Amino acid sequence: MTKRVFIKTLAALAGAVAVCGSAYAQNTPIKFQLDWRFEGPAALFVTPAAKGYFKDAKLDVTIDAGNGSGGAVTRVASGSYDMGFADLAALMEFHANNPDAANKPVAVMMVYNNTPASVMVLKKSGIKTVADLSGKKFGAPVFDAGRRAFPIFAKANNITNVQWTAMDPPLRETMLARGDVDAITGFTFTSLLNIEARGVKTADIVVMPYADHGVKLYGNVIIATPKLIKENPAAIRAFLQAFTKGVKDVIANPAAAIADVKARDGIIDTKLETRRLQLAIDTVINSPDARAEGFGQVKGPRLTLMASQVSDAFNTKTRVNADAVWNGSFLPSTAELNVLPAAKK
Secondary structure (H helix, E strand, O other), rough: OOHHHHHHHHHHHHHHHHHHHHHHHHEEEEEEOOOOOOOOOHHHHHHHHOOOOOHHHOEEEEEEEEOOOOHHHHHHHHHOOOOOEEEHHHHHHHHOOOOOOOOOOEEEEEOOOOOOOOEEHHHHHOOOOOHHHHOEEEOOOOHHHHOHHHHHHHHOOOOOOOOOEEOOOHHHHHHHHHHOOEEEEEEEHHHHHHHHHHHHHHEEEEEHHHHHHHOOOEEEEEOOOOOHHHOOOHHHHHHHHHHHHHHHHHHOOOHHHHHHHHHHHOOOHHHHHHHHHHHHHHHOOOHHHHHOOOOOOOOHHHHHHHHHHHHOOOOOOOOOOHHHOOOOOOOOOOOOOOOOOOOOO
16 A cells, blocks of 8 residues: 555545544434414423523424414424424324324323313303303304313313304404403413403403313323334433423523523513413413322323313214323433422412
């Protein structure tokens, strides 16, 4: 071998080593689909990204705003996104209505231990309790999670003969404030603040959370594609560990977390979104059920009951298989999941 050939060979080897080293050091890309816009609750995902927790876990996470849980499920199912955040009922409905779909997303972590859905009325309507809801006029978009699950709420509380008016989401709270409908369904941390924004005092609003009236539906979960589960389970574990670390920070300091959301959407109202985030924490994340079951986890009997209730209420093509929609094998350790503070006295 001549000296010139030897030098070229060394250069080629050095280049190969550099390429391999670069590939080895590259973080795993994860495209993540939120269920909604960059509002207060989005801090749960934006904060661990802003603090570098995902990067520390060797992940390159891209977070995109969404337009509803149904869209989040279908986008993850299509393969456009690797993971996402969606209502478990929407995931169950997709599974049951698309039994032959090859890429049905799977829930890998519980975040909203209780559904955020509530019935909301104004005191001036004379409605004081759920017993007063029979025969009343309800309003909500046709795809609203609370409206979809209302048959479960109605059955649990013996509510009959309600009439529904459909409208676009921005009109829901306006129609309640004007008296066009007697009651609405919606997420507590969304509709309550929207009603107040229309000039109604908090003291004049009656909120009836599904979770407080016999409906123990789970809420939003983190979902992943079967492809990611099969090909890179370590990435899912790393994501959930980094996410959980971020959740602990968000719960400890919601105001600071909203600054991370503000960085993603500069037009948000900081005060409003801080309150929205705190409402979400208090009602569906650090709820009594969540503290009893443990953050991130589910209980088999409750999951099975929900699968049956969703099958009936949503009139799905096939029955929901609870075992097919949930995989808790990627969850962080019990110690890492210990992020919920004690109940406020």
